[in-house]
Amino acid sequence: MIMLLVKxxxxxxxxxxxxxxxxxxxxxxxxxxxxxxxxxxxxxxxxQFNQDACFTxxxxxxxxxxxxxxxxDEFFEMLxxxxxxxxLDCLNYSCNFAQEFN
Numbered sequence: 001m002i003m004l005l006v007k008x009x010x011x012x013x014x015x016x017x018x019x020x021x022x023x024x025x026x027x028x029x030x031x032x033x034x035x036x037x038x039x040x041x042x043x044x045x046x047x048q049f050n051q052d053a054c055f056t057x058x059x060x061x062x063x064x065x066x067x068x069x070x071x072x073d074e075f076f077e078m079l080x081x082x083x084x085x086x087x088l089d090c091l092n093y094s095c096n097f098a099q100e101f102n
Contacts, residue, residue, distance in 0.1 A: 002083045005068065009090040012060035013097050014053070061094055 068087060072079075079087075 002086050005064070006086060006090055008064055009061070009094055012057045012064065013094065014057040061098075065091065065094065 068091065072087065076084075
């Protein structure tokens with residue numbers, strides 16, 4: 001479940017908005033430890049802006065943050081420290097992206 005969260009956070013960021021800017025090192029996505037591949041490479045090479053896709057990704061990020069809060073509230077005691085760290089890394093990644101964009 002945690003690896004799915006990492007993938008969802010990474011794939012729902014509207015990275016195309018910063019395609020002309022270099023993301024700082026603090027904006028690197030959390031590592032996917034189970035060997036999952038990032039199939040979203042093509043999106044970064046596309047130079048066209050799709051307003052609907054961007055809007056959808058921004059809303060997805062907000063919904064993911066809300067879902068993470070619910071998971072933490074209900075299952076915190078069941079999560080091990082590595083899982084908590086991964087969740088925090090995902091939230092930090094999303095926050096850093098938003099901060100650089102704004």
